[in-house]
Amino acid sequence: MATCNDDVPVTEWSRDSSSCLSATEWPLRRYGRFMSGALNTASGSWKVLESNEESGFLVLTVVISGHFFISKGKEVLEGFSLIDASQWLKIVRKSDCILFGSKIKNKHRMFRVQFAGDSKTQSEERCSECVQKLAEYMPIQIMDAARQELQQSHKQQLEDESQVRDAEQNLPVQHTVSPAQGRVTAAELAQDLLASNFALPLAYQQSVWSAEDLGNFIRVCLLDQSFPAFVEEVEKQLKKITEG
Numbered sequence: 001m002a003t004c005n006d007d008v009p010v011t012e013w014s015r016d017s018s019s020c021l022s023a024t025e026w027p028l029r030r031y032g033r034f035m036s037g038a039l040n041t042a043s044g045s046w047k048v049l050e051s052n053e054e055s056g057f058l059v060l061t062v063v064i065s066g067h068f069f070i071s072k073g074k075e076v077l078e079g080f081s082l083i084d085a086s087q088w089l090k091i092v093r094k095s096d097c098i099l100f101g102s103k104i105k106n107k108h109r110m111f112r113v114q115f116a117g118d119s120k121t122q123s124e125e126r127c128s129e130c131v132q133k134l135a136e137y138m139p140i141q142i143m144d145a146a147r148q149e150l151q152q153s154h155k156q157q158l159e160d161e162s163q164v165r166d167a168e169q170n171l172p173v174q175h176t177v178s179p180a181q182g183r184v185t186a187a188e189l190a191q192d193l194l195a196s197n198f199a200l201p202l203a204y205q206q207s208v209w210s211a212e213d214l215g216n217f218i219r220v221c222l223l224d225q226s227f228p229a230f231v232e233e234v235e236k237q238l239k240k241i242t243e244g
Contacts, residue, residue: 024133026126027051027116028058031070031077034110049077051116060113062133067221070113078111081221086138093131094143096123 032048049072051058056073062082063069070078078100080089092099099112115130117123131140 022064024062026060026130028060028070029114029116029123031058031072031114032112033077036108046112058113058116060115060130062130065221066137068134070111082134082137089138090141091134091138092141092143093127096120096127098127098130098134 028051030048030050032046034044035047036044049055049058051072056071056075058070058072061069061071066081066083068078068080068082068085069076088102088104090101092101096117097112097114100110102109115123115126117126131142134140
């Protein structure tokens with residue numbers, strides 16, 4: 001199973017999978033990962049990768065599912081979910097660069113990116129767009145004058161959303177309810193999900209995902225470094241429900 005760590009970048013199919021889902025991408029000029037010193041964690045150096053055609057272009061991607069990726073060509077350098085990431089991730093923006101710092105189980109990591117652009121202004125604009133997207137999931141610390149720009153943009157976004165809500169409230173609402181053909185308790189449903197062969201009642205057999213989209217979504221999830229632990233915890237909770 002593919003995971004992200006300090007030494008081994010992951011997999012080749014992530015870009016294809018994420019591109020099949022709705023995603024936003026930004027080109028990067030460079031990516032740097034802080035490498036801790038062997039004897040002293042306070043010391044260390046930055047390993048910097050440049051974006052180029054020969055070795056691969058650097059791209060930062062945020063998928064609609066909330067997954068975050070940094071890739072170089074077909075190689076994934078970073079991959080995790082932004083959902084609840086504020087519990088272990090800190091993000092700082094300065095000029096056209098963003099610094100990411102994480103702490104998971106007493107393990108610290110830092111990496112930073114610089115956005116690409118034909119000019120300093122364009123690279124800063126792309127950085128601002130990315131920060132706005134990341135701010136949908138967690139607070140971002142702004143280290144320069146871009147703070148005011150972000151606040152103004154966020155204020156405008158809130159005003160636009162308010163206008164949309166007002167318009168939606170004036171529209172007639174139609175509800176279509178399908179009768180549940182077969183009911184099960186939470187414990188019975190959990191037991192069915194844990195079984196190797198199970199047949200759910202008709203009401204539970206319908207999925208809002210197409211088979212292709214679901215496959216791509218699962219591939220994206222597998223690149224999240226915390227996903228294997230999440231799956232294991234879900235299975236544990238399902239067993240508790242069946243036993244309780």
